[in-house]
Amino acid sequence: EDKVVQSPLSLVVHEGDTVTLNCSYEVTNFRSLLWYKQEKKAPTFLFMLTSSGIEKKSGRLSSILDKKELSSILNITATQTGDSAIYLCAVDTHGKSTFGDGTTLTVKP
Amino acid sequence: DTEVTQTPKHLVMGMTNKKSLKCEQHMGHRAMYWYKQKAKKPPELMFVYSYEKLSINESVPSRFSPECPNSSLLNLHLHALQPEDSALYLCASSQVFQGKAGELFFGEGSRLTVL
Numbered sequence: 001e002d003k004v005v006q007s008p009l010s011l012v013v014h015e016g017d018t019v020t021l022n023c024s025y026e027v028t029n030f031r032s033l034l035w036y037k038q039e040k041k042a043p044t045f046l047f048m049l050t051s052s053g054i055e056k057k058s059g060r061l062s063s064i065l066d067k068k069e070l071s072s073i074l075n076i077t078a079t080q081t082g083d084s085a086i087y088l089c090a091v092d093t094h095g096k097s098t099f100g101d102g103t104t105l106t107v108k109p
Numbered sequence: 110d111t112e113v114t115q116t117p118k119h120l121v122m123g124m125t126n127k128k129s130l131k132c133e134q135h136m137g138h139r140a141m142y143w144y145k146q147k148a149k150k151p152p153e154l155m156f157v158y159s160y161e162k163l164s165i166n167e168s169v170p171s172r173f174s175p176e177c178p179n180s181s182l183l184n185l186h187l188h189a190l191q192p193e194d195s196a197l198y199l200c201a202s203s204q205v206f207q208g209k210a211g212e213l214f215f216g217e218g219s220r221l222t223v224l
Binding site for chain 2: 034
């Protein structure tokens, strides 16, 4: 059975802090790893990673995949209160995405 | 604004009712999905349609019946549901390129309450 594990499950930081969220996976037929942000409603896409060691970056957010370690990290620098959300990691295998339990990030002013 | 539209946003139904959830996308995506999400839990895959054909059914009870009338529409027919089926039902779509699915675009969900 495919498994995706995220850590920590929750995190409370202050504005300006840098955070690192972790995702590890055990799946058959890995195709890609995706990060999503979920606020009150539907998840919205952040990054898709398919190749090991190549960093994807968007503003203050960045992510990298380590296929040898079967893991990925999501970094957020200079956090803002608007970054408060659940961050979901998903692994796609043959067109099916399996989600981790998510990391709930709370950024305090 | 999401480009995947789901209706209704909220639905309350009794255990003997028959209702349907609807989903529409106009991004030309050829894969469409139904996910179920309970409070404080991640989305759980229910069904995948690829090129209008059901490709994945995650052992979902038959009281949930999906339908894909065309490449833009996805329905979920509900019948004889149980209170534990109360959840947020998310529709998503993605591109398919060389047999691989791209990132998921989610609708805002239909919040279902079964009494």
